[in-house]
Structure formats: structure tokens, C-alpha cells
Amino acid sequence: MTTMAVRGHGSGQLAGTAALLRLALRRDRVMIPVWSVALGALVASGAGTLEKVYRTAAERADVAHSMNGNGSLRALYGPVFDDSIGGLAAWRFGGFGYVLAAVMSLLIVVRHTREEEETGRQELLSSAMVGRRAPLTSALSAAFVANALVALIITSGLAKSTGDTAGSAALGLTTGAVGMLFAGMAAITAQLTESARLAKGLTGAVLGAAFLLKAAGDTATRDASSVLDWLSPLGWAENVRPYAGERWWALLLIVAAALAQGAAAYVLAGRRDIGMSFVPPRPGPAEGRISTAYGLARRLQRGGLIGWTLGFALAGLLFGGMTDGAADLVGDNAQTKEIIQRMGGQSGITDAFLATMAGMLGMLAALYATSSVLRLHSEETGARAEPVLAASVSRVRWAAGHLVMAFGGAALIMVVGGLGLAAGYGREPGPILGAALVQLPAIWALAGLAVLLFGAFPKLAQAALGAVGLCLALGWIGPALNLPQAVLDVSPFGHLPKLPGPEMAWTPVVLLTVVAAVLVGAGLGALRRRDIAG
Numbered sequence: 001m002t003t004m005a006v007r008g009h010g011s012g013q014l015a016g017t018a019a020l021l022r023l024a025l026r027r028d029r030v031m032i033p034v035w036s037v038a039l040g041a042l043v044a045s046g047a048g049t050l051e052k053v054y055r056t057a058a059e060r061a062d063v064a065h066s067m068n069g070n071g072s073l074r075a076l077y078g079p080v081f082d083d084s085i086g087g088l089a090a091w092r093f094g095g096f097g098y099v100l101a102a103v104m105s106l107l108i109v110v111r112h113t114r115e116e117e118e119t120g121r122q123e124l125l126s127s128a129m130v131g132r133r134a135p136l137t138s139a140l141s142a143a144f145v146a147n148a149l150v151a152l153i154i155t156s157g158l159a160k161s162t163g164d165t166a167g168s169a170a171l172g173l174t175t176g177a178v179g180m181l182f183a184g185m186a187a188i189t190a191q192l193t194e195s196a197r198l199a200k201g202l203t204g205a206v207l208g209a210a211f212l213l214k215a216a217g218d219t220a221t222r223d224a225s226s227v228l229d230w231l232s233p234l235g236w237a238e239n240v241r242p243y244a245g246e247r248w249w250a251l252l253l254i255v256a257a258a259l260a261q262g263a264a265a266y267v268l269a270g271r272r273d274i275g276m277s278f279v280p281p282r283p284g285p286a287e288g289r290i291s292t293a294y295g296l297a298r299r300l301q302r303g304g305l306i307g308w309t310l311g312f313a314l315a316g317l318l319f320g321g322m323t324d325g326a327a328d329l330v331g332d333n334a335q336t337k338e339i340i341q342r343m344g345g346q347s348g349i350t351d352a353f354l355a356t357m358a359g360m361l362g363m364l365a366a367l368y369a370t371s372s373v374l375r376l377h378s379e380e381t382g383a384r385a386e387p388v389l390a391a392s393v394s395r396v397r398w399a400a401g402h403l404v405m406a407f408g409g410a411a412l413i414m415v416v417g418g419l420g421l422a423a424g425y426g427r428e429p430g431p432i433l434g435a436a437l438v439q440l441p442a443i444w445a446l447a448g449l450a451v452l453l454f455g456a457f458p459k460l461a462q463a464a465l466g467a468v469g470l471c472l473a474l475g476w477i478g479p480a481l482n483l484p485q486a487v488l489d490v491s492p493f494g495h496l497p498k499l500p501g502p503e504m505a506w507t508p509v510v511l512l513t514v515v516a517a518v519l520v521g522a523g524l525g526a527l528r529r530r531d532i533a534g
Contacts, residue, residue, distance in 0.1 A: 013270070016130035020138035024112045028142060034466070035104045036149040039097060042473070043175065044157025046093035047085050051161075060088060067091070075215035076322060081244035086162035090171050090242040095214075097171075098237050099207065101150055101179030105143045106186035106203040112139035114190035114199045119382055123274050136187060136269045140262060143183035151176035167243035170251065174240045177254040181233050182207060184261025191268035192279050197378065201304060208311060210234045215318065233257065293393050297401030300379075301372060305409045308368045312361065312417035319357040320424020320432075323350060351501035354421070355435055359493055361417040362439025363472050365410045369447035370464050372406035377454050377461045380533050395527050403451065403520065410443045431500035438499050441512035442492035446471065448519030455523030455530070 025032070054060045064080040064087075080091045113135055117123070155172030159165045185206055189199040210232040217228030217235055229235030236257075239250040272278060376399055379385045388398055418436025422429035450464035471491040488494045492512055497505040 013131040013133045014137055015134060017134040017137045017141070020112075020130065020134055021141050024108075024138050024142040025145065028108065028111075028146075032108070032142070032146045032149070035100075036146050037153065038469075038473070039100050039104065039175075040150045040153025040157065042100075043089070043093045043097040043154045043171070044161070046089035047158055047161035050088045050092060051085050054085075054088065057083070060084070063088070064091075074218040075318060078214070078218050078238050081241045084162070084164075084243055086158065086164050086167045086171075086243035089158065089162070090167070090244075094171055094175070094242065095234065095238070097150075097154070097175045098178040098234055099211065101147060101175050102182035102207050103204075104146060104150075105179040105183035106200060106207075108143045108146060109139045109183045109186040110190055110196050110199045110203070112142060113187065114193065115196035117274055118194070118196050133266055133269050136190075136265060140180075140183055140187060140265075144180060147176035147179035147183070150179065162243070164243055166246055170240055170242035170246040170248070174237050174242065174251055174254065177251060177258060178233065178237050181254055181258040181261065184258045184265060187265035188261055188268065191265060191272065194276070194279075197304075197375075201307065205307065212314065214238065292401070293388070293397045294401035294404055296388065297375075297405050301375060301402065301405040301409070304368075304372070305405065305412070308365075308409070308413050309416050312365070312413045313420045315361065315364075316417040316420020316422075317424040319360070320421040320426075323353055323357075323425045352498070354425070354432060354500055355498040357421060358418065358432070358435040358439060358499070359475055359496075361414065361421070361436060362443055362493060363468070363475050365414050365417070365439065366443045366446045366468050366471065367465070368413060369406045369410040369443050370450045370468050372402065372409060373447050373450040373454065374461055374464065376402050377458060380458070383533070386532060389532060395532070396524050399451075399455075399524060399527060406447055407444055410447065411437075411440055414439060414443070434504075435499035438496055438504075438509060439493065441509050441516060442471075442496055444516035445492045445512050445519065448516040448523070451523035452519045452526070453523070454527070456526035458530075458533075 054063060060083040064083040067074065067077065067080050077091060078095055081087060082090075116135065151172040153172075154175055155165075155168045158168035158171060162168060182203060186199065186203045189202040190196075193199050193202065211234055213228045213232035214234040217226035217230075217232070218238075225239075226235075229238065233254060236250055236254050239247055240254075241247050241250075268278065376385075379388075379402075385398065389395060414436045415433065418433040419429055421436065422432040425432065446464070446468055449467055450461065453464050454461045471493060474488055474491045475493055485494075492515075495508040495512065497503075497508070
């Protein structure tokens, strides 16, 4: 009775927040530092990298003019507002940083709100002196710590490189503010749904829509003043314009929206019971349409696969539409040409650009495949696997249903992405589809690593996502940082033939496929021998 009284009145609703925050930071003692330092260092190092690539003011002015004159490339990176080193760093790395900060924040908030409720841990914690809004407060506070660290690293690093404290602070604070904006969005979706996976998916869908709106607005105009830009929070961030006469009022708009979303999440949190949601889950069929392990996996994962498929179709069209402008962007700049060829092979610029875009789709597909495999881990830790395995379903059959969705789904979205890339470029689909499909062995190898970690070392299963993140960083940023080839070869994507253009090299494709099969076999073998969490 005393506990209920404490929860119900005034500051008692925040009772236990400090203890929950300490617990959240302890649980994320690896995740938050790695995400924050890697993201902050990536953006902060951008100025030094671009200074090596564009050594003169004339080269910087030329790339700014080329970018602003090409609507397709503006859709990907946004317009260049200033051709200084700081301005180019904000253009090249700012948008990428905003998206990563948003992803980091939504993962943190959902992990410490809806995921805690879904696993039943929050109910145990709330039986003590924990206020109704304490879990949400601690989750948002953990996200704030992570974003503050990102903002500090970006601001200090760029201020040292560029000497422009105001511009550096604008970029750092905007990155952190965008992160908190999507932390607030994740806090709302965590109240609306009963599934952590759905909460992440909805927030991710909002992030994707925000990017598409900004991209469409940037295509329409060179100065980011399109109506579509102002409908997107990423467009608001772009309009802060670091190093180009900072618009601090645009930053205040992001902060105000983040506070409003946090307030809405607090209102919702106070009006529902633990474990419940405002949008109840749709019940399954009344009679047994789901009679196999694969049928269950398909029902659980089909929504995510549909979303990824639509996203890859749009991304392929967008990337394909940029291809004709690739040569215009490079111009006579030898350094930029070298970077694109390191990413996409030594063939012509157009083929190298297509190979680069196919590789990017492949790395994103690896994120899908790995997440799909890790659905096995969430089913186990959520105590939903044990009732299935208690029937006449073996562990391998149960896992195989999800692996079909992971490995087969990756093939499907790469086919769709490759066809979209060909349609956007307006050329025959055969060679471009081949460039997309050749990414599959590397995708499967990373998914196989996830299977091995889940089967043999379940506590380390989430590290598979970190491996995919490392491959993304090496593939997209590594060539620009001029990293040694030995470092780039850590990623399985570094060994694949750079199609279209050169002749097909079958040896690395076959070897990576064999590696993927061995990893899957080892993971399933370990799964058969270990205990299943009840």
C-alpha cells in the first residue's frame, strides 16, 4: 500500500530514477561509449580527411558547385552551404551523423523501456520503491548522456581542426539534439506498442520517412528552403547551417520538438499499466494456420521483411538516379576519383559508383539478415521459445524457420534493390543485378556469425550487430580516411569482386559461402547442446 502511494503522487512518480539510471549505464557500459566515441570521432575526423582530399580553395569551391548543381547527389548528401573545410565536413558527415545519433538513441530508449517490460524485468523492479515514470526518465537520461558525449566529441574535435568554435558547436549540438528528438519519438512508440521490435521498427520508419522528405526537398532546391525540408526533422537540422552563418533558432526548433515528445511520452506513461500498451497486438488466427516452425517464423518476421523490401526499392531508385551525376561530382579531382575507385573498383567512374552503391545496399542487407537471425535470441530471452520447443519441434527446426527468413529475405531485398538501382539508372538490369547478388556471400557470412554467437555464446549475440556496424564504417568511411587495405579487408565485403566492370572472380564468392555455411553449422550444433533460457 505504501508503494502504491509513493507511485501515485508528485515526485514519488520519479522515485528510484537515479538507481535505474545507474543500472542502465552499467548495462550499456560498452554500447554507449562505443557508439558515442565512434560516431563523434567519425564526424570530428571529417575536417582533416577533407583537407587532404581538397587541398585548395579552388578545389573546394569546385566540389561545392558540382554538388549543388546536381539534384540527385543533393538528395543523398544535401546542399553545400559553405566551401570552407568546416562547411564541407558538415555537408559530408553531418547528415550521416544525424541518422546514426537517431539510431543510437532509439535503441537505448526502447532497450530500457519496452524491452524491459516485454521480458518481465520491469515488473520485478516496479515491485520495489520505483515510481511509475522512473523507467522512462532513466531511459531518456541514458540517451541524453550518450548524445551529450557525441556533441562534446564533435565540437571539440572540429573546433581544433577548423578553428571555428561556433560552427563546430552548431554541428555537435545539432547532432545531439537530433538524437534526443528520436529518443523522444522512441519513448512514445514504446508506450503505444507491446513489442520492443515494433517500437524500434516504427521509430525507424519515422526516421526513414524523415530522410526521404529531406531528400525530396533537397532535390527540389539548393538552399534547403523547400516545404518538404521543413516537414522533416532532418531538414530542420540541415537548416541550422553550421559554418555558414549558423541559424540557432533552427536548433531551438529541434530542442522544442524533443521536449514536446518527451512530455507526450510522460503523459502516456502515466495512463497505462506496466506491460500494457495503447495499441493492443492483433490476435492470431483462431485455428491452426501456423502448423510449422517456418510458418511461425514467417508470421513473426514478414512485417519487417516487407518494410525492408520497400525501403530497398526506394533506395535503389534513389542511388540509381545519382549515377549519371557521379562523373560530374568527381570532375578532375584525382583524390575524389581515387576514393570512389577504392570503394568501387578500378573500372570507370560510372561502374565504380554503381559498385559502391551495390556494396552499400549489401552492407545494409547484412543489418537486416543479422537482426533477423537475432530474433531467435529475443524469442529465447522473452521466454517464447520454450513453449514452442516443448512440443514436437526440435531446436534446429525452430531455428531453421528464422534462418530461412534471414538468408532468403536478404536475397529477396538484394534482388529488389538491384532492380531498383537498374531502373533508377535506366539501363539493362542484368549487370547491375549481378553486382547486387554478388554481395550475398558476405551478407550470409555476417549472418552466420550471428548464428554462431547465438548458438554458442548467447550472451554475446548482440555483438553481431557491432560486427555489421564495423563493416559499414570500413566500407563507407574507410576509403575516404585512406585506411590500409589490410584494415579494409577485415570486412568480408572487401574481398568481393567489384561488379559491374571487371570479370567475375568466383574464388572469394565460393570461399565466403563456405565460411557462412560453416558458421551456421557450428552455431546450430552448439544450440543443440546448450540449455535454453526459460
